[in-house]
Amino acid sequence: MNPAKEQHPAAGLACGRRNVWDLLSAEEKNQTMAFAEEYKQFLDAGKTEREVITLSENLLKKAGFRNLTECSSLKPGDKVYAIIRRKALVAAVLGRIPLVEGLHLVGAHIDSPRLDLKPRPLYEEEDLVFLKTHYYGGIKKYQWLSVPLALHGLVVKNDGSSIPVIIGENPGDPVFTVNDLLPHLAKDQMEKKMMDAVPGETLNILAGSIPLGDVELKERFKLAVLDLLYRNYGLVEEDLISAELELVPAWPARDIGLDRSFVGGYGQDDRVCAYTALRACLEISAPERTAVLVLADKEEIGSTGNTGMTAAFLTNALAEIGFRCSPDFTELHLRRTLANSRALSADVNVALDPNYGDVVEKRNTARVGGGLVITKYTGTRGKSGTNDAHAEMVAWIRQIFNRSGIIWQTGELGKVDQGGGGTVAHFLAAHGMDVLDCGVGLLGMHSPFEVASKADIYMAYRGYGAFLASH
Secondary structure, eight states: OOOOOOOOGGGGGSOOOOOHHHHOOHHHHHHHHHHHHHHHHHHHHOSSHHHHHHHHHHHHHHTTOEEGGGOSOOOTTOEEEEEETTTEEEEEEOOSSOGGGOOEEEEEEOOOOEEEEEEEEEEEETTEEEEEEEEESSOOGGGGSSSOEEEEEEEEOTTSOEEEEEESOSTTSOOBEEOOOOGGGOHHHHTSOHHHHSOGGGOOEEEEOOOOSOTTSTTHHHHHHHHHHHHHHOOOGGGGGGEEEEEEEOSOOEEESTTOOEEEETTHHHHHHHHHHHHHHHTOOSOSSOEEEEEESOGGGTSOSTTSTTSSHHHHHHHHHHHHHOTTOOHHHHHHHHHTOEEEEOOOEEBOOGGGGGGSOGGGSBOTTSOEEEESOOEETTTBTOOOOOHHHHHHHHHHHHHHTOOEEEOOSSOTTTOEEOOSHHHHHTTTOEEEEEEOEEESTTSSSEEEEHHHHHHHHHHHHHHHHOO
C-alpha cells in the first residue's frame, strides 16, 4: 500500500470555505436546533415593528434592563433601554471603560416589506368589497398574489384611544388575499415584464361580499363591512385615516427540509439579525466597554422618519445615558463617544442559490450553512451608497471571531453590475465610528417566505455576543 501523500506546507496558506454543521459538536447541534425554536416563536409573534418592540421590551425587562426614564444615575454594570415611538429601541449595558473611549454597538432593523392600507382604503365594486394598499419596501408584487394575508396594526380613534388589530393569525380567524388572474385569460398579462405584470394599484385586498339592508341602499356591501368594524372594534370609516394597518403573510415560521436544517418564514430580513443581536445583548454582563443594541425602523424605505437610523434617536439616547453617568457629559463628549466606537451593521446578505447562480459572483458570495457573513461593502455598481469598512476594522472583527470559535464567511450582494443594495452601516459611520456589515445569508430575500440556515442563525447569535463582550 502506498503511504498517504503528505500535504504541501503551502496548502495551509489558503483560505477555504467551511460548513458550520461539519464543525458543531452533538451538543452544539442540539443548542442550534433549540435556539431556532425560540427564534421561530419570535418571528410569529413579531410581524410588525410595534410587535417586535413589545417583544423585545418584555425580554429586556426579564433580563434586568430598566427603562432609561426611570434611572436618575448610572454606573458600570447597569442595564437600560429606551423606546422610541414604539418602533425603535436602544439598549445598553454600561461598561467599566468611560463612554468617551467608545462603545461596541450592534444595529439591526425591524421593518420588513409588506402591504400597507391606504388612509381611505375601503371601497366596493361589482358587489365585492376591497381594501386599497400601498406596498412598503422592495417587493416582487406577483409574490403577494393568491396567498393568505393577516391584518396587523393599530387604529387611533378620534377620542385618542388606540385599538390594536390582529386578524388572520388564529386558526378560526378569516384571512385576506389579493386575487390573481386565471391563466386561461392571462395572455396579455404573461406577455408583460414581471415588474409590469402586476401594477401597484391592483394589489387590492378582498374584504367582503355580504350586503347590508335592501337593494335600494347605496354602497350596501361597503356599509356591511363598516358595520362589522363598528360592532367588533367601535371603528368608523374616518378612524382608518389615523391607522397603521399592515398586511403580512398569515402563515407561521416553519422548519424546512427533511433534516429540518432551515427556518422558513416572513420578515427574516432583518428580524433574524435583530433577534440574534437582542439575545446576545440580553446575556452581556459587566463588559469592559459599553455594549449597545439598536433596533431601528424604516430601513426598507431609506431609514427616514424619526424612528429610522437617519434620525437623532440614537444620539439622543446616548446623550441621556452619558448625562446619567456624569452630569458633566457634554456635546463634545457625545461626539467623542460616537467617533471612538465600533459597530456591526447587523443585516442580511444574499446566499448562493444554485438555481439563480448567474446573478452572483460565486467566489465572493456567501453560502447557506457557511456561517456568519461579513461584508466589507454593499452598495450598487461602483459601490454607490456603501460604507466600505476599513481594512483595520475587518481584521479586528476577524480576530474576535477566530479567537471565539465563530464560523464566519465573506459575502457580497450580487455581481458588480447586477444590482445591489444597502444597509444602515453608512448612517452609523456618519458619526465617525468604524462599521462593518455582518449578518445572516438568506434565500428568497424580500419574499413573503424567506429561508435561513439554523446553523447561520446560531453563529450570528454567538458572533454578536463575542463582539459586544470584547475589549
